[in-house]
Amino acid sequence: MKTNFLKFILVVSLALNISILGTAGYLYYKNSKYVSTPFGKKINKEFLFKELSLSSEQKKMIEGKSIPFRAEIEGMKGEIVKKRKSLIDLIRQENPDREAIDNVIAEINKIQEEIQRMIVIHILEEKSLLDRGQQKKFLDFIENAMTQGRQIGCPPSIEHD
Secondary structure, eight states: OHHHHHHHHHHHHHHHHHHHHHHHHHHHHHHHTEEEOTTSOEEEHHHHHHHTTOOHHHHHHHHHHHHHHHHHHHHHHHHHHHHHHHHHHHHHSSSOOHHHHHHHHHHHHHHHHHHHHHHHHHHHHHHTTSOHHHHHHHHHHHHHHHHTOOOTTOOHHHHTO
């Protein structure tokens, strides 16, 4: 009887582990089709590559530049989140120190300025890999993202994440 109970527990545990791994794999696969733009939106990266009619060499070069760029930007965004939390902590104080608040705001602005500078440099680097027609489509896409906040090739459920 005890052996049957242990076998049952083992089967339940195995089924639970398989379902968790399956769910994690599905979510990874689903999210790997999308990348975050520096503007905080998600886009279908394959759509953008097809829309620009990139050669396999261009695609490889752009992906090679984008991965470290995105990692660095995400790290800087994490710093901004930390600074904002410290700003809220300062604001919560009984007698907030306005000079300290101003300093944290200045630090946040400095990081945001650096992010903007890095984005422009990255856009220029990617633009240099494209021919004139691709550049126009690429810059039109960026203009749309910056001015209207809409993304091309992105399902509505992802657009506002």
